[in-house]
Amino acid sequence: MAKTTRRAVATPPAQGHKRNARPAKSPPVRGSRTGRPIMALLDLLGRRWTLRILWELRERSLTSRALREACDDASPTIIQTRVAELRAAYLLDLNPAGGYGLTAAGKELLEVLLPLHQFAERWRKQ
Amino acid sequence: MAKTTRRAVATPPAQGHKRNARPAKSPPVRGSRTGRPIMALLDLLGRRWTLRILWELRERSLTSRALREACDDASPTIIQTRVAELRAAYLLDLNPAGGYGLTAAGKELLEVLLPLHQFAERWRKQ
DNA sequence: GCAGAATGCTACGATTATTGTAGCAAGGGA
DNA sequence: TCCCTTGCTACAATAATCGTAGCATTCTGC
Numbered sequence: 442m443a444k445t446t447r448r449a450v451a452t453p454p455a456q457g458h459k460r461n462a463r464p465a466k467s468p469p470v471r472g473s474r475t476g477r478p479i480m481a482l483l484d485l486l487g488r489r490w491t492l493r494i495l496w497e498l499r500e501r502s503l504t505s506r507a508l509r510e511a512c513d514d515a516s517p518t519i520i521q522t523r524v525a526e527l528r529a530a531y532l533l534d535l536n537p538a539g540g541y542g543l544t545a546a547g548k549e550l551l552e553v554l555l556p557l558h559q560f561a562e563r564w565r566k567q
Numbered sequence: 568m569a570k571t572t573r574r575a576v577a578t579p580p581a582q583g584h585k586r587n588a589r590p591a592k593s594p595p596v597r598g599s600r601t602g603r604p605i606m607a608l609l610d611l612l613g614r615r616w617t618l619r620i621l622w623e624l625r626e627r628s629l630t631s632r633a634l635r636e637a638c639d640d641a642s643p644t645i646i647q648t649r650v651a652e653l654r655a656a657y658l659l660d661l662n663p664a665g666g667y668g669l670t671a672a673g674k675e676l677l678e679v680l681l682p683l684h685q686f687a688e689r690w691r692k693q
Numbered sequence: 694g695c696a697g698a699a700t701g702c703t704a705c706g707a708t709t710a711t712t713g714t715a716g717c718a719a720g721g722g723a
Numbered sequence: 724t725c726c727c728t729t730g731c732t733a734c735a736a737t738a739a740t741c742g743t744a745g746c747a748t749t750c751t752g753c
Binding site for chain 3: 615630631632643644647650661665666
């Protein structure tokens with residue numbers, strides 16, 4: 442891919458710990474050269490753990506550590522990276538009470554993704 | 568991830584070129600430790616270009632090269648890898664006339680994914 | 694037949710992304 | 724204050740992905 446310059450998720454300036462600091466800026470999403478939102482979305486969702494993260498938050502908020510464990514103990518590095526991207530995309534956010542949860546948009550997206558579950562069950566039988 | 572051993576898509580023994588040779592074996596999909604199909608599916612779809620490939624084939628078959636171009640000229644290596652995985656998952660196949668197309672299951676999956684398009688349009692407006 | 698183009702697919706070195714382990718600083722409770 | 728949790732980061736190691744080039748086979752037109 443010489444396509445779009447890759448990753449850089451702009452780990453915010455390491456400003457210690459302060460809840461709801463700011464959504465962490467991030468690049469305009471790969472694969473969005475055409476400007477077609479669907480491509481940007483497919484690219485965003487096509488990054489490792491992204492779909493899984495959304496899925497795990499489908500019916501509850503989770504702290505960063507709980508989220509990590511829910512995702513088969515994925516590396517905190519990548520979970521944080523993905524979370525930053527998803528926050529930048531306004532699909533997920535750190536809620537005031539603590540823990541990550543889906544935003545309204547995130548819930549909308551999940552609504553679309555939910556049928557995947559049934560499909561997966563059918564699909565299992567080859 | 569010490570999770571599941573990763574990739575190995577078993578580039579078949581380089582048996583020259585013979586159409587519809589065999590679906591190319593592939594590992595049981597990462598993230599499937601729990602055996603829950605949804606996890607396997609999310610993992611499969613969460614690999615780079617997978618969603619895009621399915622999307623590009625949504626309404627037409629494409630030759631390997633055309634598919635590659637449709638995917639922002641992604642590397643043939645990765646396209647072939649993804650195609651092999653998707654064939655192993657019976658979501659896509661090389662049709663006798665040449666070119667790749669979705670299988671029945673693949674079309675079912677796409678049916679589920681189509682609403683993503685509308686969501687993406689709404690989502691664009693932050 | 695046979696050159697030429699197209700197809701599915703691979704090799705391989707170079708880059709990036711992802712992993713795993715460890716740990717920091719700030720906030721909360723007792 | 725001590726302790727525990729939270730969000731988040733550093734960093735070296737490993738694995739995935741990229742880009743370029745090219746092979747063998749099939750198809751086409753001649």
